[in-house]
Amino acid sequence: MTTTRPLMKATRIHQYGDADVIRYEDAPLPGPAADEVLVRVAATSFNPTETALRGGLLHGFLPVDLPFTLGWDMAGVVTEVGAAVRNFTIGDRVVGRLDGGAGAEYAVAPARLLAAAPASVPLAHAAALPVAGLTAWQAVFEHGRVGAGQRVLVNGAGGGVGGFVTQLASHAGADVTATASARSAATVRRQGARRVIDYTTTPLPEGLRSPVDLLLNLVPMPPEDAATLPRLVRPGGHIVSIATPIPADPGRSVTSRHMVARNDVAQLKELIALVDGGAVTLDITETRPLEHLAEVHRSSEAGGVRGKVLLVP
Template sequence: MTMMKTARIHEYGDASAIRHDSVPRPRPAFGDVLVRVAATSFNPTEAALRAGLLHAFLPVDLPHALGWDVAGTVAEIGAGVEGFAVGDRVVGRLDDGGAAAEYVRAPAAVLVAAPASVPLAHAAALPVAGLTAWQAVFEHGKVAAGQRVLVNGAGGGVGGFVTQLAAYAGAEVIATAGPRSTEAVLRQGADQVIDYTAGPVGAALDGPVDILLNLVPLGPPDAAALAPLVRPGGRIVSIATPIEPAADSGVSAMHMVARNDVAHLAALVELVDAGAVGIDISESRPLADLAEVHRLSEAGRIRGKVLIVP
């Protein structure tokens, strides 16, 4: 029996709940492929899952292997799988996790060809953050050329893709970010960066915006302060704290949860290979450092996307 290493939680708790286990390498079932993992990437929601904060609507069986994003190479193909061959470079979102490991069994239906223009490990930053950004910008925000878009929380992993996709759509992008993220956000296509640590966002904004894309958890006062920044007839899309505009404002608002969509992921890969979207990797860590990455994220010390390499 061939063994492999994986990062799992056996119980909910703080970052020390993450254990590094040696388990049998899985075999692909019908419709699956076995992927040799080049990297997964860290998403802050995984820290919430580890802590048990998502249990009510995202229950998992324990022990649970972490890692929703995967980029790697097809190592073995299960029965009923077409369109993939051993050695193919693939990327995908694994709704059941498991990519924080040397190998992972993945449904072929959630995988697409990885971008050819970037290192394979870097593609692991795309699925969760990229799909969230794509659906926020195009599906729910309906961002179009000439619109003014406020991206609240552009310095995070999702924020980098949101900024790039909104700029790609031809919008004027106004982004909020802390000082350490300003240069990166400007490189990603923001026309203006507002330092949210320097004072109220509205005080630095020159006129209302058409669309507000909120990517960060907010307290009630901060959420209430953002809503009036959107013009009548505009839209608010939040992936974090719901933001409710005044009933008579004429502003529509929604709170979204991204779904797994291989067509959207394939479109993102095309934009990466075309040079229209870049993948900002802030650092790469070995699997043994996963607990430390969780701690850094919970302390607010993560910028962009962090790769976890087995």
């Protein structure tokens, strides 16, 4: 006898293309393997890189099987536990970065990729943390090695990653200068930037008082623009970019590193501790129904997304 699997709503793509390929549709309810849990999703959050995945631009190094359920960030409640899972039980509030699948009413996740959600914020808000927070953590502490007294320039502080980068660098004791538009300036200052340069009226290097020790670049740009950035860094200084690679300047001993963030649950737990301790806040700029994901993709590609946008099933 054939058993019909229950259905849920999910945001899926069946082919690569523009935002019109995103479908909010019925999909089979997944079941957890022995080392997985099933989570009732409270929220996922939008990351601009997902527009590149949807368009097929990441297929070379991040291939996915179609149809593919979008969504990397997930916060929710455990509803089913695989036979080998010992660290979570039904009813636990969890958060984590998945390899897709979070943009649905339910998601399965390896238990090793999840952490207990922060207790100090609404569960849905925790979905803003994994991808952007881990990217920022690794840029600031692993690659940038930010410490007290360093002069740091955060180029692109108004985005989801930028807010975390600014807060973490400030928390580490750095003197932070940030670029942001006028609509983001007040938030960026609250997050710890001592100076904010409005890039819409004062393009770099204008507005920068003196060369910095470290440039953290979060902005995609043409190569010719990227080539101008090393002069913003003092001789012997460093550049870390999560977007367009920035050339080094060997003649002035300026090094440059282009990074791609990885999943790291230990670091996620440290971020959660900072959230619960009040050192890091979550900049939730908008909360929308999951069925509006295609509209969020379009808005992002038009430059209309700031901070973190939550999508709630």
